[in-house]
Amino acid sequence: MSSVLVVDDHELFRKGLIAALSEVVADGIDWLEAGSLRETLAILAARGPVSLVVLDLKLPDTQGFGALSALRQAYPQQRVLVISASADDAIHHHVLALGAWGFAGKSATATSLRDLLAAALSLGTRRADxxxxxxxxxxxxxxxxxxxxxxxxxxxxxxxxxxxxxxxxxxxxxxxxxxxxxxxxxxxxxxxxxxxxxxxxxxxxxxxx
Structure with a gap:
């Protein structure tokens, strides 16, 4: 089963995002939540890397790109999709340079996020036969x-x-x-x-x- 960890300090946004994506993606995803970098690292330490981390850039216990940098340093193989209130190209390019798998603005439609989620979860699952x-x-x-x-x-x-x-x-x-x-x-x-x-x-x- 695929597991997706949604990291955002606003509980309503976390739950709203999960609810919206749950309506447009296939069943069989284990949804996890965290409201800070500390909670995120604790979850990953307890269960190991997940299929995808959906990470808000702005968290209460980090500044700037600190959350992404810390996450990539602790779990360099972890796939991370960054979301941000700003869809600025400079931010997009910077998070990719830091090792994020992808980037989306919070204004993105549920369908766009679904496509990104499906892409992230499908990469690496194709069978050789x-x-x-x-x-x-x-x-x-x-x-x-x-x-x-x-x-x-x-x-x-x-x-x-x-x-x-x-x-x-x-x-x-x-x-x-x-x-x-x-x-x-x-x-x-x-x-x-x-x-x-x-x-x-x-x-x-x-x-x-």
């Missing part, structure tokens, strides 16, 4: 066995974004092709780059040449 059934799989299997091993870790939406990246599509072109919000596309692109340990889009393309 599902076969080569799409262009990204086929290209990786044919040209790059190491790349194919990485592709096997991607979910369906990640594979779609990967194929568009391999075609040289910009973020806006990916938005047009997929119908996803721009912020959601940015998170998918970042996740794909992280999966392949690629420093840039050009580096990603070079892995498939």
């Amino acid at each position: 599902q076969g080569v059934s799409d262009p990204a799989h086929a290209r990786a299997a044919r040209d790059n066995p190491v790349g194919y091993a990485h592709v096997q870790r991607l979910g369906e939406r990640h594979l779609q974004v990967l194929e568009l990246l391999l075609r040289g599509c910009s973020n806006q072109q990916i938005v047009t092709e997929t119908g996803l919000a721009l912020g959601t596309v940015k998170n998918y692109v970042s996740a794909v780059l992280i999966c392949f340990e690629a420093r840039s889009r050009a580096h990603l393309l070079s892995l498939f040449k």
